[in-house]
Amino acid sequence: MTPRSEIFEVLAKVCADPMGYARAWKTRTGRRVIGSFPMNFPSEMAHAAGALPLIIQEAEDPITAGHGLLFPFYCGFTRSAVDQAAKGDLAVLDAIMFGDHCVQLLGAADAVRVALPDTRVIFFQLISSMCDPWTLGRSKESFEKLRFELEDFIGEPVRDDAMRASIALFNRGRQAMRELYRMRVEGRVALTAREMQYVVKSSMVMDRAEHLELVEALVASASENLPQPEKRAVRLHLSGHFCQAPKPELLDMIEGCGAIVVGDDLYHGYRYISTDVGEEGNPMDSLARWYLDRNTGVPCPTRVQNDVDWDAFLLDAMRKESAEGMIVLMAKFCEPHMYYYPEVKEAFEKAGMPHLLIETEHESMALEHMRTRVESFLELIKRRRGVARANTPEGEVA
Amino acid sequence: MKKHVMGIDFGSTTAKAVIVDMRGRIIAWSVSHMGAVSDAAVHEAVADVLTQASLKQEDMGRCVSTGYGRRMLDIADKNFTEITCHARGAVAMVPEARLVIDIGGQDSKTIAVDANGLVAQFAMNDRCAAGTGKFLEVLARAMEIELEEMGDIAMKAQEELKISSMCATFAETEVISLRAEGHSKENVLGAVHQSIATRTLGLVNRVGKKGPAVMTGGVARNKAAVHYIEKVLGIPLILPETPQIAGALGAALIGLDDYKAELAESGQTIEEDYEVDAQMAFDKACVTGCKGDPAEAEKNAPAVTGKLKSMMSNLQKHF
Numbered sequence: 143m144t145p146r147s148e149i150f151e152v153l154a155k156v157c158a159d160p161m162g163y164a165r166a167w168k169t170r171t172g173r174r175v176i177g178s179f180p181m182n183f184p185s186e187m188a189h190a191a192g193a194l195p196l197i198i199q200e201a202e203d204p205i206t207a208g209h210g211l212l213f214p215f216y217c218g219f220t221r222s223a224v225d226q227a228a229k230g231d232l233a234v235l236d237a238i239m240f241g242d243h244c245v246q247l248l249g250a251a252d253a254v255r256v257a258l259p260d261t262r263v264i265f266f267q268l269i270s271s272m273c274d275p276w277t278l279g280r281s282k283e284s285f286e287k288l289r290f291e292l293e294d295f296i297g298e299p300v301r302d303d304a305m306r307a308s309i310a311l312f313n314r315g316r317q318a319m320r321e322l323y324r325m326r327v328e329g330r331v332a333l334t335a336r337e338m339q340y341v342v343k344s345s346m347v348m349d350r351a352e353h354l355e356l357v358e359a360l361v362a363s364a365s366e367n368l369p370q371p372e373k374r375a376v377r378l379h380l381s382g383h384f385c386q387a388p389k390p391e392l393l394d395m396i397e398g399c400g401a402i403v404v405g406d407d408l409y410h411g412y413r414y415i416s417t418d419v420g421e422e423g424n425p426m427d428s429l430a431r432w433y434l435d436r437n438t439g440v441p442c443p444t445r446v447q448n449d450v451d452w453d454a455f456l457l458d459a460m461r462k463e464s465a466e467g468m469i470v471l472m473a474k475f476c477e478p479h480m481y482y483y484p485e486v487k488e489a490f491e492k493a494g495m496p497h498l499l500i501e502t503e504h505e506s507m508a509l510e511h512m513r514t515r516v517e518s519f520l521e522l523i524k525r526r527r528g529v530a531r532a533n534t535p536e537g538e539v540a
Numbered sequence: 541m542k543k544h545v546m547g548i549d550f551g552s553t554t555a556k557a558v559i560v561d562m563r564g565r566i567i568a569w570s571v572s573h574m575g576a577v578s579d580a581a582v583h584e585a586v587a588d589v590l591t592q593a594s595l596k597q598e599d600m601g602r603c604v605s606t607g608y609g610r611r612m613l614d615i616a617d618k619n620f621t622e623i624t625c626h627a628r629g630a631v632a633m634v635p636e637a638r639l640v641i642d643i644g645g646q647d648s649k650t651i652a653v654d655a656n657g658l659v660a661q662f663a664m665n666d667r668c669a670a671g672t673g674k675f676l677e678v679l680a681r682a683m684e685i686e687l688e689e690m691g692d693i694a695m696k697a698q699e700e701l702k703i704s705s706m707c708a709t710f711a712e713t714e715v716i717s718l719r720a721e722g723h724s725k726e727n728v729l730g731a732v733h734q735s736i737a738t739r740t741l742g743l744v745n746r747v748g749k750k751g752p753a754v755m756t757g758g759v760a761r762n763k764a765a766v767h768y769i770e771k772v773l774g775i776p777l778i779l780p781e782t783p784q785i786a787g788a789l790g791a792a793l794i795g796l797d798d799y800k801a802e803l804a805e806s807g808q809t810i811e812e813d814y815e816v817d818a819q820m821a822f823d824k825a826c827v828t829g830c831k832g833d834p835a836e837a838e839k840n841a842p843a844v845t846g847k848l849k850s851m852m853s854n855l856q857k858h859f
Contacts, residue, residue: 501666508666510608511647515664518623522659525624 146363149356153340157387160199160347161226164234167194167349174296177235179223179251180346180385180409181243181444182268182436184429186312186419187289189350190304191296193236197346198223200386200504201231211253217475218504219386220250227257237262237295239288243444244478247385264291272437273448282430289426305425311350316415318357319345322364323412327404327463331364335380335393335403343387343410376520379460380406381486382471382479384413384442388502395509396469399517400524405463407456408471413440443482452482453489460495467496467523469516474503496523541808542601544593545799547792548586548616549625549785550609553645553673554758555582556788557589559600562800562810564632564793568592569785582609601803602795606787608646620794622787623651623662629790630754631657633780638751641740641769641777642786643759645673648736650743652750657790663746669708671739673759679732682712683725690729694764697730699723704735711735729764737768744773754778756786 156163164175174193178185185195200222208225216224226232232254238261240251255263266288269280293299319341325331326338333341341360345353378401380388387410397403407413417436420428437445441452460468468490472479483499490497498519500512544567549556555578558569570588572581590596597603597615605616606625613619622644630640631653640651648671652660669675680687701723703714711732718728736759744753753775759765760783770777780786803810 511664511666514608514621514623514647515662515666518621518659518662521620521624522662525658 146360149360149363150337150340152356153344156344156347157199157340158202160196161231161234163347164194164196168234174236175234176237176239176292177232178239179241179243179247180219181241181247181442182433183239183241184285184288184419184432185346186305186308186425186429187285187292187300188239189308189312191292191300192304193296194349196235198226198232198238199343199346201226203229205504208253211257212250215475216246216249217385217473218502219473220246222386222504224250224253224257227254232258232261235261237264237292239264239266239292241265242267244476246475246477262295264288264295266291268433270444271446272434273446278430278434281433282426285426285429285433302425306421308350309419309425309428310421311354313418313421315345315350315354315357316418318354318361319415320412321361322357323405323415325361325364335397335406336390338403338406339387339390339393339408339410342414346410346414374400374524376401376467376523377404377463377465378402379404379456379463379465379468380408380411380471381456381468382476383408383410383473383502384444384476384479385409386473388471389507391509392471392500392502392507392512395513396516399513400520401516404465405459407440407459413442416440443478451485451489453486456486457489457493457495466527467498467519469519470497470499472499472501474501496526541803541810542599542799544595544599544601545792545795546586546589546597546600546603547625547629547788547790547795548582548603548605548607548613549622549787549791550582550605550607550613551622551645551787552608552647553677554784555585555607555609556785557582557585558785558788558792559589559593559595560789560792560796562796564796566789567595569782569788571784579612582613586615602799604791604795604798606791618795618798620791622647623649623664624659625787625790625794626756627651627653627659627662627790628657628793629786629788630756630780631655632789632793633756633782633786634752634754634778636752637754637778639744639747639749639753640786641744641753641755642757643672643736643740643755643765644757644787648672648740648743648757648759650740650747652747657793661747663743665739665743670711671736671743673757675708675711675736676732676759676762676765678708678712679715679729682715683719683729685725690732691762691764693726694729694733695767696726699727699730700734701727701731702734703731730768733762733764733768734772736765737772740769741772749773749775752778754780756780756783758784760784 168175175196176188176193177196177198180197188195200219205221205225207228208221211228212221212224242248266284268284269277271277289300326333341357380403416439417432419432437447438450441447441450441455443452543562544559547558555572559567561567568589570585572585603616605613605619606622610619626640626642630637638653640653642649647665649662649664651662654660665671676690677687680690701718703711715728755777760779766777800810
């Protein structure tokens with residue numbers, strides 16, 4: 143069995159250079175790479191078409207060329223994606239699929255079209271009203287249109303049996319990753335937030351069969367004598383970041399302050415792996431159903447879901463995880479998040495659940511300043527815990 | 541048993557040290573100004589406070605650090621953030637305080653606190669130095685005056701000017717421009733302090749103006765800052781005698797809690813606690829039905845056990 147450290151080394155390398163992985167994969171296999179923006183794109187479809195589906199990631203590089211195409215008041219993810227396009231980093235992609243999840247993604251799609259005039263851009267729209275009688279039908283229509291455009295691009299049909307095989311493979315991947323989440327909540331495995339991000343983020347990039355093998359090895363290795371989490375650490379839930387991965391150094395800082403992340407609803411986390419696609423029947427019906435189900439599994443503020451509240455979902459998830467507080471990671475200029483945050487704040491205050499808002503940016507992070515805020519937040523939780531027990535303060539050991 | 545505890549606030553521009561006894565009373569305090577997060581300053585403050593108290597570092601039952609350099613101190617047993625420590629220290633200095641405004645060298649924060657000095661909510665300047673001690677320092681340099689003079693000069697402002705920038709560097713440009721337009725130093729400095737007050741009001745509104753407000757940190761000694769903040773808040777600020785040591789005091793008191801908890805766990809009697817409890821009982825004639833003679837009343841009082849029983853048995857007549 144591959145040792146845990148070697149597995150994480152592979153995953154970390156993919157996360158650090160997704161396009162590098164894609165280039166190497168393309169050279170190795172001679173097959174197409176199809177990029178997509180994050181959120182609800184059914185990667186299974188591109189996989190069934192024989193391509194490597196790759197969700198475009200926010201890059202570490204400072205934005206330079208992209209400034210000529212997109213205003214600085216767009217979110218970090220969209221500006222970074224456009225910057226990568228302008229610098230030629232997305233040249234490895236044979237096609238890019240966009241969905242209209244927010245105004246900023248729409249703007250970025252146009253800018254990418256300008257930057258990559260020779261790359262096939264496939265645009266699809268998904269209904270955002272999730273509870274209407276026609277929602278399921280409309281989402282199926284969207285996926286069928288997407289399939290039609292994809293078939294037009296590759297020049298051959300995407301077969302149903304190939305779709306079913308891809309769906310099954312992706313489901314196994316999601317299930318393996320969810321098992322890691324379960325094990326972490328139950329304390330059966332010590333996984334840092336950075337490591338968990340490596341696991342999920344790499345699954346958005348890598349050959350899925352290759353990735354599955356590594357994740358299943360991780361699950362199996364959990365029974366080995368692994369380091370157990372610090373018992374006095376504050377159990378935290380992370381929420382937010384619908385499109386881009388929080389910077390790993392931010393996650394390290396949070397856990398370094400004396401917390402363990404036991405759950406999240408991050409896109410590069412539980413949001414991405416929460417829901418499986420039905421393996422029986424017509425795969426297009428299953429994908430349409432999946433689109434609806436994943437928004438009740440982990441609600442997203444870009445969708446209008448009348449029957450599930452995001453704040454209630456968060457509080458319930460935290461109760462199940464025995465989380466003591468939540469850190470909200472809000473990407474600067476993320477309008478859907480800004481719009482819904484007041485509701486979350488109000489619900490958390492009403493429930494007496496501590497939470498801390500941290501706004502993140504592509505360009506910079508005053509990490510030391512943030513550390514003071516996170517430490518204060520954890521001290522607040524620990525001292526409340528201390529008061530509840532025996533009036534014993536529990537600061538960080540110097 | 542050791543009978544003292546030390547708190548150290550290793551700040552961005554000054555180092556503060558406080559020693560308290562087992563009842564939380566300040567025995568000695570010291571402030572050293574020696575530049576950004578300076579090892580020399582912190583050692584000086586610690587040495588000074590030990591000398592004042594005629595104690596050695598080994599006499600400390602606990603040493604807790606706070607401030608930006610809190611993790612750099614080998615002598616500290618634990619460290620806590622400035623937010624936690626200022627909350628605790630401010631409420632110890634001003635028990636009725638429910639809002640703490642702390643403006644330090646590199647950050648400003650507002651903290652909603654409870655009666656125990658525990659943080660309920662907090663907000664910090666999160667982007668730049670505007671509204672902090674560093675902001676004043678930069679602008680003092682731009683105005684070619686000493687930092688200590690700023691408050692007094694600003695109090696003489698006659699005209700209301702506006703500095704709108706949120707960035708210390710851009711504010712400096714605005715100050716230079718206002719001076720170039722012929723505005724007096726007094727009026728420009730009034731605007732500088734008004735700008736700090738506006739930033740502070742924003743932070744206060746993020747945690748809520750929920751009760752008496754106390755101001756801590758070095759900027760609390762600046763008259764103009766206090767004046768303008770009071771004006772925008774619409775409530776008076778309570779100023780402790782030594783606002784700059786609130787963080788170090790809070791650290792010491794948190795250390796004291798920790799030390800006492802450890803002593804209690806190991807079954808050691810804390811003499812000072814006992815004395816305090818006995819004194820309180822004596823003062824309040826705590827025995828039910830006491831008419832001035834607790835010992836007499838005790839005979840008819842319901843049975844009590846444990847610490848209270850031991851305490852009552854030591855009471856003397858108080859008439």
